[in-house]
Amino acid sequence: MKILKIRFENINSLVGKHEIDFKDLPGIFAIVGPTGSGKSTILDVITLALYNYVPRLGRISKNLIDSSGALLSEHTQSCFAEVEYEAKNQQYRSHWEISRSRNGTLRDYNMSLSKLPEGELLDLKKSEVPAQNSAITGLDVDRFLKSMMLAQGDFTRFLKAKEEERSALLEKITGTDIYRRLGKA
8 A cells, every 4th residue: 555645624733724745755754743743643634534543532433523622623614634545556535524514513424435546436335434445455444553654652562563463564565475475376
């Protein structure tokens, strides 16, 4: 899996629309910056758009957002998180959004997944999108967090993982599992 682009609006303290294009960056990169600059928000956007999950909050629901004040920027009516990625020589766009009604109550979130470049929406219920992203990428949310999103302290957890678990994750990331399978054949 390769993340190509992320877009988001009104997530946490990052008010307004934002876009980060990873297409021309090398395969491995780090997101660095001072405390409060939005590093964790970028990680939140990615996992939210793919899995309806935020590492420090867990699975996201409108009740969680309402009760905790999380994700939706203060004094805004809506927010979204979107990730474009490539897996198995196909590009996809995974989208998550939530908004307030005219009377200020929070509507339920929505998720969608589409094939690119056409933008053809896959016929999925919002609850099926995270599982479909997992099936396409081969990474459920836990593996994704361990292998691609080593956020604040998780790097140590990855390094301390059992050797066979680390090896399997690194094979998936780099695509070198094909050589192991060829060797067996």
